[in-house]
Amino acid sequence: MTSAASEISSPVGVVAGGGAMPFAVADSLAARGQLGRAMRLFREEGCRDLIFIGTLVRPALSEIRFDVTTLRLLGNVIRAFRGGDDHLLSGVGRILEQGGFRMVGIKDVAPDLLMPEGCISRAWPNDNSKADIERGRAVLTALGPFDIGQAAVVIDGHVVAIEDIEGTDALLARVARLREEGRIRAATGRGVLVKVPKSGQDLRFDLPTIGPRTLEGVARAGLAGIAVVAGNTIAAEPQAMISLADAKYLFVIGLTA
Numbered sequence: 001m002t003s004a005a006s007e008i009s010s011p012v013g014v015v016a017g018g019g020a021m022p023f024a025v026a027d028s029l030a031a032r033g034q035l036g037r038a039m040r041l042f043r044e045e046g047c048r049d050l051i052f053i054g055t056l057v058r059p060a061l062s063e064i065r066f067d068v069t070t071l072r073l074l075g076n077v078i079r080a081f082r083g084g085d086d087h088l089l090s091g092v093g094r095i096l097e098q099g100g101f102r103m104v105g106i107k108d109v110a111p112d113l114l115m116p117e118g119c120i121s122r123a124w125p126n127d128n129s130k131a132d133i134e135r136g137r138a139v140l141t142a143l144g145p146f147d148i149g150q151a152a153v154v155i156d157g158h159v160v161a162i163e164d165i166e167g168t169d170a171l172l173a174r175v176a177r178l179r180e181e182g183r184i185r186a187a188t189g190r191g192v193l194v195k196v197p198k199s200g201q202d203l204r205f206d207l208p209t210i211g212p213r214t215l216e217g218v219a220r221a222g223l224a225g226i227a228v229v230a231g232n233t234i235a236a237e238p239q240a241m242i243s244l245a246d247a248k249y250l251f252v253i254g255l256t257a
Contacts, residue, residue: 042101049104050096105204106234115210115254117230120238121245125225125253129192131157133227136194137255144199150208153223155191160184168195168210172217179222188222189249195228203232210252211236215244223250230254 042050096103106113119125125133132154139152139159149163153175160178163171172193178184195208210226210233218226225245233254235241245252 039096039101048100048102049109050101103204106207107203107231113234113236115228115230115233115235117254117256119251119253120235120242121225121250121252123225123245123249123251125192125227125251128156128190129224129227129251132192133194133253133255135159136192136227137196140194140196141199144196144201147198150198150206151193151195153191153193153221155184155186155223160191168193168214169217172214172221172223175221175223176217184222189224191221191223193218193221193223193226195226195233197229197232207232207234209234209236210241212240212244215241215248215250215252218250219248225251225253227253227255229257231257 135157136152136154136159139154139162140150143149143162149171151163151168151171152159153161153171161171161175175184175191179188193214195210197203197208208228210228214226231254241252244250
């Protein structure tokens, strides 16, 4: 729990995207760009604290319908768009904070959704998987400053795929396809999906997320399991995820931050 958590007493405004989180209240912010309307709605509901939840679908600037407030902040909006997703979220967050709101994170409002340290599955990574985990973590740490992606698949020491704009589900589908095409020759049950926050990332925004759908993708890709950073990864539907991992003999492990 962070210092912000003890100070939260008002309703929390949720800026939600897609993915596993069941909220979609940010159309005016992310799709239409009506910052003034969003801020007015939050104030009417007594929201002082705001949180971003869900995957980001980046609109083109040409798709944004500007209201008066957005036009006044146009320079800041354009600067926010010039970079990766983390840069965009941080930029929008700064705009909202300038409007008198406080941006908070999952750690502040729902720390029980964060991945704990250690294995939550019956299966554990073997020595080969542990080496793949270390390789994936090192690669993602090196790529972090470029704001590219938060996930990689490593099989027998080879980095076979890096997450791109399509996200983790598409990354795993790509690995499954490469197996089907014979481009990946390693035996089924080898390899790891590694997810790590980008270095320098504002951990209030866009934390890596795993859930049952991630497990399904890992199984189809023929991997051995998932490794994420404990305390800095959202575990959606954890009980369903654990049941699925055990049924498919996959490991799910939270690494020391």
